[in-house]
Every structure is written in structure tokens, then in C-alpha cells.
Amino acid sequence: MTNRTPHTGSYYAATRQDTNDRPILKESIEADVCIVGGGFTGMSSALHLAEAGFSVVVLEAARIGFGASGRNGGQLVNSYSRDIDTIEKNYGKDLGKTLGDMAFEGGNIIRERIKKYNINCDYKPGGIFAAFNKKQMHALTEQKALWERYGHTGLELLDKQAIAEQIQSDVYIGGMLDHTGGHIHPLNLLLGEAKAFESLGGVIYEDSKVVHVERSEKPVVKTEHGQVIANYVLMAGNAYMAGLIPELAAKSMPCGTQIVTTEVLDESLAKSLIPNQYCVEDCNYKLDYYRVTADNRLLYGGGVTYGGGDPASIQAFLRGRMEKTFPQLKGIKFDYAWGGDFLLTMSRLPQFGRLTPNIYYAQGYSGHGVTTTHLAGRLIAEAMKGHAERFDAFGQLKHFPFPGGRLFRVPYTAIGATYYGLRDKLGL
Known part of the structure; x- marks a missing residue:
């Protein structure tokens, strides 16, 4: 029997409602979308895409919610780590308005998810x-x-x-x-979203660390024991991606x-x-x-x-x-x-973009991840459905390597x- 990665010794892990293990990927499979990372970015995207009829596979190196999504303060804080006035000042009123109009959407998505899928995650309003x-x-x-x-x-x-x-x-x-x-119990929110995703036919693999992403016309995501061939890939590992994509690691x-x-x-x-x-x-x-x-x-x-x-x-x-x-x-x-x-990130603003036309990434929420990850999931699903205007607006933000x-x-x-x-x- 393969040893499974335990959760961190947090209050959230001790009081999580779903203690099931997901299988380890040990074969070659195909999907419309392969998502690397089983945190809020990955699961929000997966659920939006499954609702839209895509076949989606999520690969998690450890356990669903093992990283920041299952360890954070559980607070729904609106807007971004650098506020809308900073975007207006550095990028102009038009982009400021576009991103400003989305700045409060993430919290609404969370409340919609809780209600639609009856997720018990101790939600309390007000911050x-x-x-x-x-x-x-x-x-x-x-x-x-x-x-x-x-x-x-x-x-x-x-x-x-x-x-x-x-x-x-x-x-x-x-x-x-x-x-x-x-505020919410973030791990129970995430696990509730995972259950909703699976109810729509989505598949999650745990203890399935990605070791290589082949950037081809039809990308191949390789794990230690299997692979996923997909039309689209989303890199959603955030701080736990371990340098898998060097050009992203340099700017975060x-x-x-x-x-x-x-x-x-x-x-x-x-x-x-x-x-x-x-x-x-x-x-x-x-x-x-x-x-x-x-x-x-x-x-x-x-x-x-x-x-x-x-x-x-x-x-x-x-x-x-x-x-x-x-x-x-x-x-x-x-x-x-x-x-x-x-x-x-250097700018404290999130990094959304594409490595190739069909390999997406979303990361770098700089401490405002609970709400912004849920916005990211909606925008990624919109983009993969052919409506990329809102996702691409974030691509206009410039990101530079840290000095030194x-x-x-x-x-x-x-x-x-x-x-x-x-x-x-x-x-x-």
C-alpha cells in the first residue's frame, strides 16, 4: 500500500468533513483540461469548467487543500493586495475600471457556491x-x-x-x-467544491506530483507514475509549484x-x-x-x-x-x-496569463487569495470557452523579477x- 501524504497539523485539517483519499494517477489518460494544483485556483476553475461541460482532471502533488488554500486565515477580503487606485495610477483609468469592476466578484462567487452546493463551511458575514x-x-x-x-x-x-x-x-x-x-473554514469550503466538481464527473488525483509539462500543440502533463494528455492545461500550484515553470518562479x-x-x-x-x-x-x-x-x-x-x-x-x-x-x-x-x-509578486498584483496558447497560469495573490482565486476560476473558464477579454485584462499588468x-x-x-x-x- 502506498503511503499517503498527511495534511499539515492545522485546526482545519483536524476538523475537515471529508477525510477521503483520492486515487494516485498511475496510467495515461486524456481530458479536455488538466489542472495542476488542487487549491482554490485549481478547484474553482475545475468546477466552473465542469459546469460548462468540459472533461477536467485535477492533479494534486499532496492532498486537496495541502497548500495555502487549506491553511489560511479563512477571511473573505475584497479587492486585491494592491487596490484599484494603484492600478488606475500605473495603468490608466480604463484598465483600472475593468479590474475594479471585478474586484468584489470573488466573495460573491464563494457565497454562490456555498448556497448552490449546500457547502457547510461555517460562513459568517462581516469583516x-x-x-x-x-x-x-x-x-x-x-x-x-x-x-x-x-x-x-x-x-x-x-x-x-x-x-x-x-x-x-x-x-x-x-x-x-x-x-x-x-470568514469561512477554508478547507471545508475547498473540499465542498471538490465534492461538487466530482458530482459533475470531474476527476481528482492526489499524491500525483507533476514532474514535467510538455509544451506541445496537445500538451502532456507527466506525473511520477502517469500522464494526462489535454487540450488545455492550467498551472495553479502557486507557492507549491517548486520551480516547475522557471519563468514564473523568477517573478514570484x-x-x-x-x-x-x-x-x-x-x-x-x-x-x-x-x-x-x-x-x-x-x-x-x-x-x-x-x-x-x-x-x-x-x-x-x-x-x-x-x-x-x-x-x-x-x-x-x-x-x-x-x-x-x-x-x-x-x-x-x-x-x-x-x-x-x-x-x-513584486507588484502585489496577481499574475494571470498563458505560457503557450493552450497552457494557462494563475498565481501570485499576495495574501488576498481566498476571494481572488475564485474570480480566477471564473475568468479561466470564460477564456477556455472563447471569451477571454476579462482574463486578458489581467495580462496587461506588468510583472518583473525581484531585485537581486x-x-x-x-x-x-x-x-x-x-x-x-x-x-x-x-x-x-
């Missing part, structure tokens, strides 16, 4: 951006005006008294509540982020922390994010390790940050601690992050 100082509060005021210009309503500015009513912490001076944000960098989850809290204590069950992220460059889970634990994440990987002790790394936010939890027991990598090449990109980026972290602390 707060929390400000430590006047500069951050001013930025939130501008962000509200920007998003409302693109028709995104449901935004509410919070003063010091109002945010104190929403978060039982005295570290913030205000914030903004996005009523169309929210894996970054680690870490999360802890407390023991189950007394229900009254859990509800007192965030009374309306919203999720929260602060406005610092290296931000913290947190929420209360469906079973009354505090899930708290933060920090960035450039180049990927985890600090020596995730619990020690995050305990001080959590206890500064919630002193009332000082000394609380952590039941779970884990890390995972997301993929950062692969050897020096980590220290150069870390120096920049240290600078911005100091600005956060000083309120500059």
Missing part, C-alpha cells in the same frame, strides 16, 4: 479593518470612497467607541466594517505566514472578544488577522517569513502579538499551531518589510 493610528484611519476613509466609487456599498467607518463595541481590545482607534466581507516569491488556534473558550468569553462574530485584520504592513471559530476558539495569525517556511516556534512567535491584542487571554493554551506559504535575483530577493524584500514595519510602529 473589520482595524486602525492603530490616524494615518491608517485616513487610509480607510479613502478606501471606503474608492470602493463606493466602484459600487461596493455596505461599508461602515467605526470610531474609537464603535470599534471598542466590536472588538474587546483597546489597541485600536477606529476601523472600517465591510458587511460583505466574512513564496512567503510564510503562521496561525495559532486556542483551546475551546468558554462561550461567554468567546462571544465577548468579537460580539458580532466578524473577522478582523489590522492595517499594518505586516498585519495580524483573527476571528472566533464555530466551536469558540480564537484563531490568530500574523507575520511574514520571506522565502517561506516557519520560525523556530510558531506559538512563541504569535503569543506576544495575540496577548497584546487580547490581554484577557494571557497564558491561554494553544491547541494548534501551523504555517503555510503564499505567493508574493533568486539569491538576494529574500534579504532585499525583508529589508523593505522592516522599513515599513518601523513606519507602522511609529505611525508614519
Whole structure:
């Protein structure tokens, strides 16, 4: 019997509803579309394509949701890691409007999926951006005006008294509540989408690492023990693609982020922390994010390790940050601690495009992956159906290698992050 790759030791893996193993690819098969990567990008695309009648095969090197899609903070954060005003400034009003009109679509797709396929993933609406100082509060005021210009309503500015009513912490001076944000159990969402995909005839292989993609008129995707011959291929491995496509690896960098989850809290204590069950992220460059889970634990994440990987002790790394936010939890027991990598781009904007006319890629969400991956899936399906205008709009974004090449990109980026972290602390 072949040993199967285990999930990471996360709260999500421990509470996932689907514990089934998918088979390992050990033969040569054919499909309309072969998708490399069983995370949100791959599964969102697979489900959209299956709904459109394509025969689709998904190849996952480990387990469905093994990477960032099954390890993240579970927050539905609208727009992109660099907002629409940055796109307008660098690329003009026309492209800004095109991408701005799509900036809030991903969250709606997730809600549609939950409803259509009856996915139980602990969805709760509402997300707060929390400000430590006047500069951050001013930025939130501008962000509200920007998003409302693109028709995104449901935004509410919070003063010091109002945010104190929403978060039982005295570290913030205000914030903004996005009523169309929210949070989910990301691994259960992904597994629910996988089940929906399989119900439409889609096929998923796990422990089927891709070792080579033959870029021919009819691409061949080769694994360690089999292959898929397809009309179209989608590369959707993000930070876990391990240099399979060198030209993409040069323009992106894996970054680690870490999360802890407390023991189950007394229900009254859990509800007192965030009374309306919203999720929260602060406005610092290296931000913290947190929420209360469906079973009354505090899930708290933060920090960035450039180049990927985890600090020596995730619990020690995050305990001080959590206890500064919630002193009332000082000394609380952590039941779970884990890390995972997301993929950062130089511009902090996602990379969508084609390697050849029939080999697509989508990656580099730079910390805004939960919603943008779901948008990506819809756009990829549109493009493969012959309507590529929206997908190609993202192709107009320019992406450059990190300075210093692969050897020096980590220290150069870390120096920049240290600078911005100091600005956060000083309120500059």
C-alpha cells in the first residue's frame, strides 16, 4: 500500500468533513483540461469548467487543500493586495475600471457556491479593518470612497467607541466594517467544491506530483507514475509549484505566514472578544488577522517569513502579538499551531496569463487569495470557452523579477518589510 501524504497539523485539517483519499494517477489518460494544483485556483476553475461541460482532471502533488488554500486565515477580503487606485495610477483609468469592476466578484462567487452546493463551511458575514493610528484611519476613509466609487456599498467607518463595541481590545482607534466581507473554514469550503466538481464527473488525483509539462500543440502533463494528455492545461500550484515553470518562479516569491488556534473558550468569553462574530485584520504592513471559530476558539495569525517556511516556534512567535491584542487571554493554551506559504509578486498584483496558447497560469495573490482565486476560476473558464477579454485584462499588468535575483530577493524584500514595519510602529 502506498503511503499517503498527511495534511499539515492545522485546526482545519483536524476538523475537515471529508477525510477521503483520492486515487494516485498511475496510467495515461486524456481530458479536455488538466489542472495542476488542487487549491482554490485549481478547484474553482475545475468546477466552473465542469459546469460548462468540459472533461477536467485535477492533479494534486499532496492532498486537496495541502497548500495555502487549506491553511489560511479563512477571511473573505475584497479587492486585491494592491487596490484599484494603484492600478488606475500605473495603468490608466480604463484598465483600472475593468479590474475594479471585478474586484468584489470573488466573495460573491464563494457565497454562490456555498448556497448552490449546500457547502457547510461555517460562513459568517462581516469583516473589520482595524486602525492603530490616524494615518491608517485616513487610509480607510479613502478606501471606503474608492470602493463606493466602484459600487461596493455596505461599508461602515467605526470610531474609537464603535470599534471598542466590536472588538474587546483597546489597541485600536477606529476601523472600517465591510458587511460583505466574512470568514469561512477554508478547507471545508475547498473540499465542498471538490465534492461538487466530482458530482459533475470531474476527476481528482492526489499524491500525483507533476514532474514535467510538455509544451506541445496537445500538451502532456507527466506525473511520477502517469500522464494526462489535454487540450488545455492550467498551472495553479502557486507557492507549491517548486520551480516547475522557471519563468514564473523568477517573478514570484513564496512567503510564510503562521496561525495559532486556542483551546475551546468558554462561550461567554468567546462571544465577548468579537460580539458580532466578524473577522478582523489590522492595517499594518505586516498585519495580524483573527476571528472566533464555530466551536469558540480564537484563531490568530500574523507575520511574514520571506522565502517561506516557519520560525523556530510558531506559538512563541504569535503569543506576544495575540496577548497584546487580547490581554484577557494571557497564558491561554494553544491547541494548534501551523504555517503555510503564499505567493508574493513584486507588484502585489496577481499574475494571470498563458505560457503557450493552450497552457494557462494563475498565481501570485499576495495574501488576498481566498476571494481572488475564485474570480480566477471564473475568468479561466470564460477564456477556455472563447471569451477571454476579462482574463486578458489581467495580462496587461506588468510583472518583473525581484531585485537581486533568486539569491538576494529574500534579504532585499525583508529589508523593505522592516522599513515599513518601523513606519507602522511609529505611525508614519
